[in-house]
Amino acid sequence: MGAMRRLLVFVAVCLAVSDAHNITDILDGFPEYSLFNSYLSQTRLADEINTRETITILALNNGEMSALAAKHPLPVIKKALSLHILLDYFDAGKLHQISDGSTTSTTLFQTTGNAPGNIGSVNITDLKGGKVGFGSAIPGSPLDSTYTKEVKKIPYNISVIEISQPIIAPGVLTAPAPSASDVNITGALEKAGCKTFVSLIVKTGVLKVYQTAAEKGLTLFAPSDEAFKAADVPDLSKLTNAELVSLLQYHAVASYSPKGTLKTTTDPISTLATNGAGKFDLKVSTAGDDVTLKTGVDSSRVASTVVDSTPLCIFTVDNVLLPAELFGKSPSPAPAPEPVTSPAPAPEASAPSPADAPASIDSPPAPPTESPEKSPAGAPTSHSENTTSESEKSPASPAALLNAILTVSGSVIISIFLS
Structure with a gap:
């Protein structure tokens, strides 16, 4: 049972690893987003992205990212980029099939606890004619940014799409973050x-x-x-x-x-x-x-x-x-048993289970403890010897049977998983 459980855990880990994504590696294949990729790493937003199972990245090309970064310190850049990380999956197909033509998506900025109201949410609206607009979810905010192209997607895990310019929420860029x-x-x-x-x-x-x-x-x-x-x-x-x-x-x-x-x-x-x-x-x-x-x-x-x-x-x-x-030293009485495991004292400490009564060491029951070892050589003449040998054999048979069953079932399970 333990072996089967370990196998299932191993398979689950392998499946999890196969589904994992790395935004840094994904964007490395697109030099036009190298600056955007760099700031995701500097702000540690890349780490947060990689821990999410379902996410959409609204990427900015080097020109738009350079204009944003030139005017603001790193803490403010982090807040702004957090608005470009949607906690939902949107690819090109889904953007053009938004029910009612408009939807609101929560961003990573909303999860920081520093986004009052719905300032950390983004409005996505199908503008028809192949255009999709993005803007702050604050009522009255313009949809200045539009969908440009699909960059990379792993349905329905991660999607990277390019937008025309940064999404600006009220107060995100004007209120400088403290150093x-x-x-x-x-x-x-x-x-x-x-x-x-x-x-x-x-x-x-x-x-x-x-x-x-x-x-x-x-x-x-x-x-x-x-x-x-x-x-x-x-x-x-x-x-x-x-x-x-x-x-x-x-x-x-x-x-x-x-x-x-x-x-x-x-x-x-x-x-x-x-x-x-x-x-x-x-x-x-x-x-x-x-x-x-x-x-x-x-x-x-x-x-x-x-x-x-x-x-x-x-x-x-x-x-x-x-x-x-x-x-670490005080709560560790474990080193004490180590001297007991020396070759000479260990058998004496463990062999005489009735050590509480010294007389029992010299008493007649001592020879019978050797008789089970010698019983195969001689005939089982006494009733006590017969019961001893039967008691030794009876638990061995179910254990061997159980071991055989687990071995066979484990082999079948392994075959199934490998196939």
């Missing part, structure tokens, strides 16, 4: 319910480390106040100042990694605490839209996004992240 240096890290954390964490990073001076790193790229995982009250959190007052600093630096990564990037992360990621003496890394696992960080001692769900402003990203996490380098 990393403008963000009040402590203020944002306190507002998010992480006051305990704030007091620790201020007291230890780690806040300055965060602020310096934020200029080039920083992702912060801040435990909530409730996380510090959990029963399994060690007494942090017993840590040395250096250990406490390492613990706090362990909650940060020296790169801009929004949730979409974390979802696509497969290798362990280094933290600010990583040094030559210890890995201090984090492993990431994803289930649906949930992202979990694993330390080797405990794990925590990435709960909410506090700040996502390139190159700074701040998340709250449900639990305090405990690195194995600091806390």
Whole structure:
């Protein structure tokens, strides 16, 4: 049963991999969108696109993308491009068959939580005569952008279509996004319910480390106040100042990694605490839209996004992240059994099951324990010997039968999947 389950999981993974898409690789084949492709990578929107099963990209050619990028900083460009990522599938055929001639589609910008009302939605209208218009879903917004051509599609997974010019939603380009240096890290954390964490990073001076790193790229995982009250959190007052600093630096990564990037992360990621003496890394696992960080001692769900402003990203996490380098030794009584597995003591510790009674070692029942091994050589004269041999044979037969059935069924299943 276990082998069959592993086979089914393997097949499911293979199918998932075959359905996966990579927007960077797709656009690499079209040099006229190289600048658009570059900004998708710089803003990490490419990672978010690759985690979506159904999506449409409204691509801008190099001329239109250059005009947009020349006037605005990277955080604003990210907001604008998020409006060009539709969370639905539209190819050329579907665009010209819109029911009632008009529809509204949610974009990636709407999912950020920074899009009030329906400012993060796009209006798509069939203008007849082969033209399809795109514009903000805000009432009264013009349909300035039109469908140009179909670039690439993998029905009904991903579609890339070119539009004539950027879609502009009210306030998206006029309100400049704050830079990393403008963000009040402590203020944002306190507002998010992480006051305990704030007091620790201020007291230890780690806040300055965060602020310096934020200029080039920083992702912060801040435990909530409730996380510090959990029963399994060690007494942090017993840590040395250096250990406490390492613990706090362990909650940060020296790169801009929004949730979409974390979802696509497969290798362990280094933290600010990583040094030559210890890995201090984090492993990431994803289930649906949930992202979990694993330390080797405990794990925590990435709960909410506090700040996502390139190159700074701040998340709250449900639990305090405990690195194995600091806390991995105490909860591990496992090394104790290792000396017991030495050649001499192990048989003595496991062989005499009635070891609680010392007399039983010298008592007459000791010889019969050898008799089953010698019974095949002699005739089964005693009733106890017969019952012993039968008890040994009876469970073996069903086990062998079950093993044979599983082997045959496994072979059939494997044949079916391979065919």
